[in-house]
Amino acid sequence: MQGGYTGKYLDIDLQNGTVKVLPLDKEMTVKYVGGGGFNAKILWDQLPAEVDPLAPENILIISTGPMTGTLAPTGNSWYVGFKSPATGIYGEGRGGGYWGPELKFAGYDYLILRGRSPKPVYLYIENDKVELLPADDLWGLDFFKTVDQLEEKHKGARVLGIGPAGENLVRFACIMSDRYRAGGRGGAGAVMGSKQLKAIAVCGTSDVRVADKEGFIEALRDANKTLMAHPATATLLPDFGTASLVNGMSAFGAFPTRNFRSGVFEGAEKISGETMAETILVKTRGCYSCNIKCTRYTMVKEGNYAGVESEGPEYETVNAFGSRCGVDNLEAIAMANMNANRYGLDTISTGTLISFAMELYEEGILSKEECNGLELTFGNHEAMNQLLEDIAMRKGLGDILAEGVKRAAARIGRQADKYAMHVKGLELTATEPRAAQDSGLGHSVASRGGDHLRPWSPAYTLFNFGSEELGLGGTPDPIVPDDKANVVVQMQRVSTFTDMNGTCKFIVLCNTISPSQLARLHTTITGIPFTSEDVMQSAARVWNLQRALNNLKFGVTSSDDTLPQRLLNEPAPEGPAKGKVVELDKMKREYYQLEGWDDNGVPRRERLMELGLDFVAAELGK
């Protein structure tokens, strides 16, 4: 290994407490790069297809990329891979903060966690010392207290772990790190909880090497120059955080409101990043190695929510606990955000579940009694915050909602599924697809279910941030389906690569850093020559491997690549997309063709061979 990678990983069996230190395979780095690439390959090779996601046989991988722990912009990411208890398919989450770099400094590229510990434990890693220690005193504690105790006990350590939601096997519980960072989606926290693993504290003193220092400095200066010249990374994110999107998205009619009844929220201004900066923002911060610094440290100083302090709320969270629940009270949203972080709940899914219940209550499907006695109308932020706690602790209605919106709707019956906003069991995110058709396609085909980040194509279709290298120019029309498949494919590649290389997606989210800039950073750090074509091709390889996992191991077909009926059949009631539904079929056909997938949504043999996935091709038709 020349640079970037540490060259080692840990394979830990929680059942019998054994720890193996193993060498990283060179082929893994060349073909799969890291992060989500490692996760997909390991799950393909080692995960039994039929396994119950919450059974000891599920595998939990926590990986990094070659940029994690380097000076590459936003080189801070850790990635979890698992079979998702929310969806039953490929599960992945990405977190920032400080934990990922520390794992590299301790000398490891990734961890594989197997089995179930007979008693609650936590893992302590300090360079060569790797220990499973009793966690009886930690079990039941919220994540903030867990961090406090472990940081006190292990000076200099960084902490990743779960809150009570993970322990209670809430199917959308996160794995958290560094108090406020989440590997948020798909229920990795429940998998960790099912293994009786509360936390992983890590510290280390070893080097992460760079293959070509002078070349890297040149590539870095060039990348930083681009970041500091682009409005998204130079102004919007540092000044107003991710919530800088709120006003724009609502103006585009793309800001999901009241469980996707609409895409326009009349209270957007009150919960925007601009309002946050004037009210509860205390300080701007940055994750490890981040020069974009979008983190908001916030505190509510007076009123009913006085004392609430956390980082965020982020854009997705503002939408989930704000407009989707009809709430225009930023302090109430900050409270829900803080408690989601403490309990270890995915804010996106939690907000979806609460707004789903609110709509069922307003439609008369759920009675007040069934709603734990709460007056669960849209806009009732006290009820929202109470229900959040009930979900984490699985109380009453909370116990049903803790199963995720797909299962909860089935359990409630009474046509509740009409209001369940998800794809493949993963709750939808803060982009209204009727106002950004590409986003509808992206959500419907993404490898982990209803996913907004692979890619966040509205950066181009709504905000018009194009890319010369990707051939995305001009002024796209977001409310027509034409040419959207290509947009999704192109941006998805770059997005997927940042789920492999160890950086944050925000360096590419608005087509900021180009594929050739990513290639130069990658080549100079690792010493493995990558061109921009290699960036796109390796991302395509990983994307197709994730897809094949879903098709061949978990039974995903074309009929699963769909959207909730509301988005396909109910015209948007207001805003620029008024009267529009998502025209999914046309986009999906074009997308399958561009990806080289057959009518059933399975990658074709030739495509798999071309991507070097011959071992996958060999499984086709079996």
Add this chain to the structure above:
Amino acid sequence: MAKKLVAVKEKCVGCRICELACSLYLEDVFNPRRARIKVESGYNALDLPHICFQCDDAPCASSCPENAIVREDETGIWKVSKEKCIGCGDCLDVCPYDAIFISPSDNIAIKCELCEGLPCKEYCPNEALLLEG
């Protein structure tokens, strides 16, 4: 007056880019434990860079049993002699600013010696480091 780097703690965002840049430029690797600057973070979003202020009356130097920390006449910069330092850590105990460290690679004391170019300052994304004097 000797030149020195000072940190504006209100501007520090806690990203550790200074640590990474320092270790890359001076040690050719990424390793915050081999950096000559260290950011401490704590409650209420405290982010505080620790860096040597090149004190006139330097307790690190006076506590050193090997006289390994010596002030350069023309610049006023305190420098650690790699040959003399035995890594006892006495200097860490007395530095009022926690601005001297033991490197894990060779177990000797390291501190900011105001290198040429000051990569920590160059790469800081929020102008939290200033050169004075």
